[in-house]
Amino acid sequence: MQDETNSLLTLENRNKLTLTGVESVDALSDRCIRLTVRKEKLVIEGEKLKILSFSEGSGNFTASGEVASIRYGKGIKKGLFA
Numbered sequence: 451m452q453d454e455t456n457s458l459l460t461l462e463n464r465n466k467l468t469l470t471g472v473e474s475v476d477a478l479s480d481r482c483i484r485l486t487v488r489k490e491k492l493v494i495e496g497e498k499l500k501i502l503s504f505s506e507g508s509g510n511f512t513a514s515g516e517v518a519s520i521r522y523g524k525g526i527k528k529g530l531f532a
Contacts, residue, residue, distance in 0.1 A: 457488050464517045472511040493521040
């Protein structure tokens with residue numbers, strides 16, 4: 451069962467991302483992954499992106515690839531990395 455209050459995002463060397471609290475994978479390509487996390491949208495952009503694992507029951511998510519930006523919430527125009 452998912453923890454309803456917290457979510458944790460870890461990015462290792464800009465190429466391995468782990469995230470908790472993921473409710474759904476909304477879209478996937480090798481350049482963009484769109485997720486719903488705690489009722490908010492999260493967009494991961496980059497190159498060679500792929501999902502390594504996702505458990506809808508626990509909300510645990512792992513992806514790899516060359517992460518260029520991470521955007522979270524509504525109306526965010528710029529990524530976490532510039």
